[in-house]
Amino acid sequence: MSLQDPSPLELSRRRLRASRSRRSTLTALASTLVFAVVLYLVITNAPGWPRTQQTFFNPQVAWDSLPKVLEGLWLNIRVLAVAAVCTLALALVVAVLRTLRGPVWLPLRLLATGFVDLFRGIPLIVLLYLIGFGVPALRFTDSRIDPVILGTVALVLTYAAYVSEVFRAGIDSVHPSQRLGARSLGLSYGQSMKLVVLPQAVRRVTPPLLNDFVAMQKDVGLISLLGPLDAVRAAQISSQSAFNFTPYVVAALLFVLLSVPTARLADWASARAARREQSGAAL
Incomplete structure (x- = not known):
């Protein structure tokens, strides 16, 4: 041996x-x-199961509504992609503004703090109504503003307030010696933030950022309140046409399929970060 x-x-x-x-x-x-067998037996043996099955789990209604719901889901995916990119950019700017030092930057810090307090405090559904119906009432343009754009703006403002706090926590978690070392090498504040602090901060907050992205995947369906023909609105129309709630179940399953990969990615990122911390590796 x-x-x-x-x-x-x-x-x-x-x-x-x-x-x-x-x-x-x-x-x-x-x-x-x-557990699955017991749950199945309990549900299927309930007195109202036949009626519930016909109302919520009708295969024919599900198949007939699937194309329209899928077409609406494509709109949700496009809104999600745009909203996610804009949210990350705006949240990063707000987080950097809140971490500025010195009395000269007080107005910007107050502005960023007010932004976070305001849009983190307003429920998203209320903000959708305020922006979706309030902004067109101002008549900035003669043409009608697309409600998809207004819904995306509401999503971005709400989630940027939350994500900015995640970014700020990551920036604050970087040890001050990192900044001091960068400044001692002749880097400016902006260069040290861009080259030294932000790369470390973003890696540390990747798991919570992915969790916020999963939450946004669900909330993107709320834009249907403003009228766009997304998956939720398509399910509503199909449900009213068939006098059946199965299209809502179809939309729910599609949203689950959309969010599961991101949720597993978030779990993997969290486990990877935990292993790095336990092994003493630098993040």
């Missing part, structure tokens, strides 16, 4: 860990299966 080969004791420990892992996996699968 060479020096690189594991000892018999280490091999036995590995076998024990593998055995425990297999046993834990089997136990988890068995308990999940039992």
